[in-house]
Structures are given as structure tokens and as C-alpha cells.
Amino acid sequence: MEREIRTLRAVEEMRSFPAKRPLGFVPTLGYLHEGHLSLVRRAREECSTVVVSVFVNPLQFGPGEDLARYPRDPEGDTALAEEAGADILFVPEAVELYPEDFKTEVRVRGLEDVLEGAARPGHFAGVVTVLAKLLNIVGPDRMYMGQKDAQQAFLVRRMIQDLNFPTCLVVCPTVREPDGLAMSSRNVYLNKEERVAATAIPRALFAARDTGSTDPDTLEKTVREALHLEPLVSLEYACANDAATLGPIIPETREVLLSLAAHVGKTRLIDNVLIKR
Amino acid sequence: MEREIRTLRAVEEMRSFPAKRPLGFVPTLGYLHEGHLSLVRRAREECSTVVVSVFVNPLQFGPGEDLARYPRDPEGDTALAEEAGADILFVPEAVELYPEDFKTEVRVRGLEDVLEGAARPGHFAGVVTVLAKLLNIVGPDRMYMGQKDAQQAFLVRRMIQDLNFPTCLVVCPTVREPDGLAMSSRNVYLNKEERVAATAIPRALFAARDTGSTDPDTLEKTVREALHLEPLVSLEYACANDAATLGPIIPETREVLLSLAAHVGKTRLIDNVLIKR
Numbered sequence: 001m002e003r004e005i006r007t008l009r010a011v012e013e014m015r016s017f018p019a020k021r022p023l024g025f026v027p028t029l030g031y032l033h034e035g036h037l038s039l040v041r042r043a044r045e046e047c048s049t050v051v052v053s054v055f056v057n058p059l060q061f062g063p064g065e066d067l068a069r070y071p072r073d074p075e076g077d078t079a080l081a082e083e084a085g086a087d088i089l090f091v092p093e094a095v096e097l098y099p100e101d102f103k104t105e106v107r108v109r110g111l112e113d114v115l116e117g118a119a120r121p122g123h124f125a126g127v128v129t130v131l132a133k134l135l136n137i138v139g140p141d142r143m144y145m146g147q148k149d150a151q152q153a154f155l156v157r158r159m160i161q162d163l164n165f166p167t168c169l170v171v172c173p174t175v176r177e178p179d180g181l182a183m184s185s186r187n188v189y190l191n192k193e194e195r196v197a198a199t200a201i202p203r204a205l206f207a208a209r210d211t212g213s214t215d216p217d218t219l220e221k222t223v224r225e226a227l228h229l230e231p232l233v234s235l236e237y238a239c240a241n242d243a244a245t246l247g248p249i250i251p252e253t254r255e256v257l258l259s260l261a262a263h264v265g266k267t268r269l270i271d272n273v274l275i276k277r
Numbered sequence: 278m279e280r281e282i283r284t285l286r287a288v289e290e291m292r293s294f295p296a297k298r299p300l301g302f303v304p305t306l307g308y309l310h311e312g313h314l315s316l317v318r319r320a321r322e323e324c325s326t327v328v329v330s331v332f333v334n335p336l337q338f339g340p341g342e343d344l345a346r347y348p349r350d351p352e353g354d355t356a357l358a359e360e361a362g363a364d365i366l367f368v369p370e371a372v373e374l375y376p377e378d379f380k381t382e383v384r385v386r387g388l389e390d391v392l393e394g395a396a397r398p399g400h401f402a403g404v405v406t407v408l409a410k411l412l413n414i415v416g417p418d419r420m421y422m423g424q425k426d427a428q429q430a431f432l433v434r435r436m437i438q439d440l441n442f443p444t445c446l447v448v449c450p451t452v453r454e455p456d457g458l459a460m461s462s463r464n465v466y467l468n469k470e471e472r473v474a475a476t477a478i479p480r481a482l483f484a485a486r487d488t489g490s491t492d493p494d495t496l497e498k499t500v501r502e503a504l505h506l507e508p509l510v511s512l513e514y515a516c517a518n519d520a521a522t523l524g525p526i527i528p529e530t531r532e533v534l535l536s537l538a539a540h541v542g543k544t545r546l547i548d549n550v551l552i553k554r
Binding site: 129 | 381435442
């Protein structure tokens with residue numbers, strides 16, 4: 001059966017599209033890479049209709065962040081999404097999603113101001129607000145997100161459950177370059193030297209995991225020390241949390257989320273590993 | 278055709294109910310009166326399935342408010358809802374809607390801290406959060422609310438539009454007792470003397486409307502002076518706003534919302550009138 005991807009831009013067009021169920025949905029900021037495409041392929045395996053959205057959501061960028069220069073490639077995205085099996089590329093316009101009198105905010109209280117949320121005030125409110133909108137517009141049975149944005153997946157799952165959205169969140173493993181660097185649209189910002197230096201990030205995380213310890217101090221210290229050796233990488237935070245709560249590790253913790261943010265030159269990257277206990 | 282109302286309590290039961298479309302939804306705190314029933318009848322006229330929810334939402338009551346003593350009458354509600362044409366009474370449990378790890382909040386920023394919102398901090402966040410949940414659980418095509426809670430209707434409409442819920446909000450006129458008092462479950466709190474005194478509230482609003490003025494000072498002063506004559510009624514606020522924005526009245530204002538809150542004994546009542554310009 002031949003497929004041809006359709007690009008929809010208007011909310012009403014997307015809403016009224018006669019999708020076959022189950023409908024799988026992959027929300028993205030565009031500039032698609034293998035990480036996104038792994039989500040699209042998984043959705044294709046599990047769903048009758050696959051929708052990929054491309055929307056650089058201004059609400060989740062803080063002042064001074066890279067909203068204006070965030071990489072974009074509409075033609076590349078279309079070709080890649082189609083090849084990975086998407087039926088629809090939904091490319092809404094900011095002016096339609098956020099009209100002048102837009103005033104509603106969705107927040108996951110208490111969990112949005114740790115880790116990435118502490119570093120990026122308002123970021124997660126922007127993420128869960130736009131996803132509440134997209135869930136209502138697209139109406140998916142299953143939504144696919146990557147483990148690379150661990151806290152995002154955690155908060156979105158909480159929001160879906162708390163607001164009773166009839167959608168199941170599927171979180172897929174981080175896809176990495178052959179040298180270990182987690183796929184990210186922001187990797188394009190790195191120059192050659194920085195790109196090499198950035199591989200220290202996954203190496204540090206793997207080294208911590210390979211200690212066999214699940215003690216937060218040991219894990220964090222291992223990451224810190226490993227990255228300290230790489231002059232082009234400046235660690236912002238490295239933190240070990242209970243993966244089930246994002247809170248501190250306690251005797252009952254069954255899985256540890258070791259996550260970090262680091263600057264490589266001017267580029268801010270995040271990564272994480274899960275460690276069973 | 279004989280109808281028999283069904284009472285559903287579990288979220289999953291409600292969600293999977295095979296409703297015929299369009300589905301009309303009347304969310305209530307229970308203790309149904311003619312105001313609610315006018316919404317149910319309107320839904321019955323316009324929809325193939327009519328769902329009435331009864332949930333005294335703890336999230337929208339502040340500390341010191343009347344959550345614990347809010348009037349309840351499950352049997353009366355069932356009989357009245359059935360008589361008015363409801364197919365389903367959805368009576369969720371707080372423990373299912375708000376599990377211990379519940380953390381999500383929906384807010385309509387900037388409009389929740391004026392009028393009723395100023396008097397009841399957190400109230401409207403509680404209202405729009407529970408309605409976002411109920412919209413996802415019930416999945417109505419049309420939701421029916423009363424004009425008596427004018428600011429509530431305004432904020433819920435904003436939330437529905439902002440979050441792209443596929444639901445149309447229908448706001449129905451305030452239903453009044455023969456002597457003018459707006460129907461409210463809280464009227465049951467009034468003793469005989471207070472009940473008589475409370476009729477000064479709609480009289481004051483009608484007197485302001487009947488001045489023929491749409492000047493906010495004139496309208497507010499008329500209400501203030503009229504209620505000042507009734508010793509059992511203590512005015513909390515009377516405010517004239519642009520009905521389309523809830524902001525101040527400006528040259529472009531086409532309809533004025535004149536709203537008030539007043540205490541009659543220990544009972545806090547609200548009411549409003551719309552005045553064309």
C-alpha cells in the first residue's frame with residue numbers, strides 16, 4: 001500500500017481528519033532526527049494512523065533561550081516523517097495556537113521546579129500546556145515521547161493521568177549516535193571540536209552506571225569528575241533521583257534516574273541514564 | 278420511550294459508556310434546583326445523551342468555606358435529574374479524581390483574581406481544573422452552565438478555547454424564584470428572615486439596570502445604596518465590567534456585566550445582570 005504524507009496546518013483540519021484508530025501521535029519541535037524517527041516507527045507498528053506534529057512552541061522557551069535560532073527544516077522533516085511511516089504532519093501556527101487573548105496555563109506543581117525545571121523556569125508549564133492543547137486537537141490513543149527528556153516524560157505522564165486524558169503515554173529509549181551522544185536537534189549547534197568533546201557526556205553517565213553503585217553521591221561525583229576532565233564541557237547539574245517520583249533516593253527506590261545538563265560551548269545539552277537498584 | 282437514569286461512579290465506567298452523539302453535559306455540585314434542571318432540559322432538547330455530574334469539588338473550596346456543610350441530597354438529585362431528562366448521573370469519588378500524587382493545576386491567568394476570584398483565592402483554578410478532568414472523562418459535545426456564575430462561565434469558555442477542548446459551552450439564563458432571588462443550592466442556608474431580606478439582592482440589580490445608565494459608577498452606586506437599606510444584607514462587592522472581557526468598561530463595550538457578592542447572615546450569595554449598551 002502506497003502512503004503519501006499529508007501536511008495539515010489548521011487546527012480544524014487536524015481535528016476533523018477521519019483518522020483510523022488507534023491513532024498514534026509523536027509531538028516534536030521539528031528538525032527530526034533518529035530519536036524522533038524511532039518514535040514514529042514505533043507508532044507505525046502499533047497504530048493505524050500516525051500523526052507527527054512539528055511546532056517550535058514559544059511557551060516553553062525562556063527569555064535568552066534559543067527560540068529564534070532553533071533549527072528548522074520543514075522539507076527534511078516531511079521526507080523523514082513520511083519515510084518513517086507517518087500519515088500526517090501537523091504543523092500548526094503559533095498565531096492560531098496562541099491568539100492574543102490566550103490566558104490558560106497547565107502546571108504540574110512541585111515537580112516542575114527541580115532539575116530542568118529549576119534551570120528553565122516556566123519551561124515545563126509551557127510543555128504541558130501545549131501538549132494539553134495538542135492532545136485535544138489530535139485526540140491520540142497513544143502518544144510517543146523519548147526517554148532523553150526524562151523529566152518531560154514524567155511530567156506529561158502526570159498531567160495526562162491527573163487531567164484524565166484518554167491517552168496512553170509510551171516512553172521510548174534514548175537513541176544515541178554511534179559514539180554515544182544522545183540524538184538532539186541541538187547537536188547541530190556544535191562545531192567539530194565541541195562535537196567530539198560532547199561524547200564525554202554519555203561516557204560520564206555510563207561510567208557512573210558502571211560503578212555498580214546506586215548511591216546518589218557516588219553517581220553524581222563520578223559524573224562530575226569525568227566531565228571535569230573535558231575543558232569544553234561545563235556541567236550545570238548532575239543529579240540522581242528516584243525515577244518513580246523524581247524525589248530523593250530512598251530505601252524503597254527501585255530505579256535511579258541519573259540526569260544532567262551541561263554546556264558545550266554555547267550549546268546546552270541534557271542526557272540521562274536509568275539504573276536499576 | 279421509557280428512560281431510566283443510570284448512576285455511574287467509576288471514571289472508567291463513565292469513559293466507556295457508549296453514548297449516542299451529540300452528548301450534552303451538565304456539571305453540578307449537586308443539591309439540584311430549577312437552575313440546574315433548566316440546563317438539563319436544554320441539554321435534553323439538543324442532545325442524544327445527557328450526562329449530569331454531581332461532585333462537590335474540594336479543589337474549589339477555600340479554607341473556612343462551606344465544603345463540609347455544602348448541602349447534599351443524592352436521592353433527590355437522582356429523581357430530579359431523571360425527571361428533567363438525564364440519562365446518566367455521574368457521581369465520581371474525590372479519592373479517584375484526586376489521588377494522593379495528584380499535582381496538576383489548570384489556571385486562566387489574569388482573569389481569576391478579579392471579582393469572585395479576588396474574594397475566593399484559588400477558587401477558579403479549582404473550577405477549571407476539575408472541569409478539564411470532567412471534559413476528558415465525559416467527552417461532551419456540548420456543556421451547559423448557568424449565567425448566575427458569570428465569571429465561572431467566562432473562565433471556563435476561555436479554558437475550553439485555549440486548551441482546544443472539542444466542546445461547545447452553552448451558557449443559559451439565570452433561573453429565579455418568583456420573588457426574584459437567583460436559584461442557588463446555598464439558599465437552603467437562609468432562615469426565614471434572611472430569605473426575605475435576600476430578595477433585596479435582585480431588586481438592587483434590577484434597580485441599577487432600570488436606571489438606563491451603563492456608567493459603572495452609577496450602576497455600582499445604585500446597587501450599594503439599595504442594599505444599604507437592608508440591614509441583614511452586607512454587600513461584599515458590586516462591580517460593573519465589560520461582559521466580553523471582564524475588564525473595565527470602555528467606549529467599545531457592548532454589554533455590561535453588573536455582578537455582586539453579598540452576605541445574608543452567614544450565607545454568601547452571588548448574582549448578576551447583563552445590560553446592553
